[in-house]
Amino acid sequence: MSRNSTNTNPFFFIAKTFQGLEEVLAHEIQGIGGSNIRILKRAVSFEGDKSTMYKANMFLRTAVRVLRSIKDFEAFNERQLYEQVYQIPWENFMEIGQTFTVDAVTGSHLFKNSHFVALKTKDALVDRFRKREGKRPSVDLQKPDLRIHINIQGNMARLYLDSSGNSLHLRGYRKAMTKAPLSEILAAGMILLSGWDGKTPFFDPMCGSGTLPIEASLIASNTAPGLFRKSFGFFSWIDFEEKLWQKIVDQALEQETELTTPIYASDISPLSIKISTENMKSAGFEDDIKLEKISFQKAPLPCDSGFLIMNPPYDQRLFHQNIQGFYKEIGDHLKQTYKGWTAWIISSNMEAMKRVGLKPSKRVQLFNGPLQCKYQGYELY
Ligand SMILES: C[S@@+](CC[C@H](N)C(=O)[O-])C[C@H]1O[C@@H](n2cnc3c(N)ncnc32)[C@H](O)[C@@H]1O
Numbered sequence: 001m002s003r004n005s006t007n008t009n010p011f012f013f014i015a016k017t018f019q020g021l022e023e024v025l026a027h028e029i030q031g032i033g034g035s036n037i038r039i040l041k042r043a044v045s046f047e048g049d050k051s052t053m054y055k056a057n058m059f060l061r062t063a064v065r066v067l068r069s070i071k072d073f074e075a076f077n078e079r080q081l082y083e084q085v086y087q088i089p090w091e092n093f094m095e096i097g098q099t100f101t102v103d104a105v106t107g108s109h110l111f112k113n114s115h116f117v118a119l120k121t122k123d124a125l126v127d128r129f130r131k132r133e134g135k136r137p138s139v140d141l142q143k144p145d146l147r148i149h150i151n152i153q154g155n156m157a158r159l160y161l162d163s164s165g166n167s168l169h170l171r172g173y174r175k176a177m178t179k180a181p182l183s184e185i186l187a188a189g190m191i192l193l194s195g196w197d198g199k200t201p202f203f204d205p206m207c208g209s210g211t212l213p214i215e216a217s218l219i220a221s222n223t224a225p226g227l228f229r230k231s232f233g234f235f236s237w238i239d240f241e242e243k244l245w246q247k248i249v250d251q252a253l254e255q256e257t258e259l260t261t262p263i264y265a266s267d268i269s270p271l272s273i274k275i276s277t278e279n280m281k282s283a284g285f286e287d288d289i290k291l292e293k294i295s296f297q298k299a300p301l302p303c304d305s306g307f308l309i310m311n312p313p314y315d316q317r318l319f320h321q322n323i324q325g326f327y328k329e330i331g332d333h334l335k336q337t338y339k340g341w342t343a344w345i346i347s348s349n350m351e352a353m354k355r356v357g358l359k360p361s362k363r364v365q366l367f368n369g370p371l372q373c374k375y376q377g378y379e380l381y
Contacts, residue, residue, distance in 0.1 A: 099140035165233030172228030201306030210276030331356035
């Protein structure tokens, strides 16, 4: 039923991500043994088996969710959509007592209303159960056992099951957050994009709730991001193989190493330090990450050279009285004090970024939620 190209790879998957992280995600998918990897817009497609799907959920740092394709079909009208969905052997995917929900995305002139597409899909599934068993499964929007995704582009419809359930940015270690935290996925993506090798010292001088230093610690200690999670969507699937999942958990535990790379973090705000401490403790790194309450401008160099990644206020969600002057100060301080370092800054404030006054050696466009950002790398000589 899915788009197979080989018999050894029974499943076709789509891993969703954020704009700008597609290549990093494709590289990660290669690392877990995915095949026929293709870069799409805000997503990467690949093939693999059930073990690949479990690994994707356990190990991918830059995937938002992993969808398993169950059927592609043509539909020119509502009747055809209903018929095609009705024909899917839903009894192979869920029990009658289980709950489900349908998310729909449409980019089609034939089906303009995504809510309507979701409703038709739900009706067809429910009617199939009712016809066969005289009963129907219920919808649960909050905590469904099965999340179904349908995507229609033109006359092509693609149906998927969401193997992740809740978004994979919910790693499970974050206990609290400051005002404008980075998504764990974006933070991991920024670190992987920066070219940091996981061994060179790492420093986030504006750490907020600690997302960047925690994700850096996970990378440096080879800790799988999925190890903290209590559940994944596929746990309630009919074909869930607990033994196979346990194997993946064991593999993740075996590959974990002690954190030996120096990771430094600081912030000017006492509340940020409190929240960071809590999150670092929850992730198991409270004794490893060197955390200090100090302003970036006053912080002494933590070591001779290393990688610095910072997410300063943009004057959008976190306000700053003199944002242009603040970015100039950041640039001057980097220039004068951080010789031999590689520094990366992310910001949605394009004007302020110019005031950093350093020539970027790399530039990437990223999105921090809805905010379009520049992520720039500087080699400081
Ligand atoms: C956008 S937030 C960082 C969010 C963080 N990346 C996270 O994921 O939670 C910016 C942080 O910069 C801190 N900050 C502002 N000015 C600073 C300065 N001069 N020195 C150090 N930290 C500063 C703020 O207290 C705030 O926590």
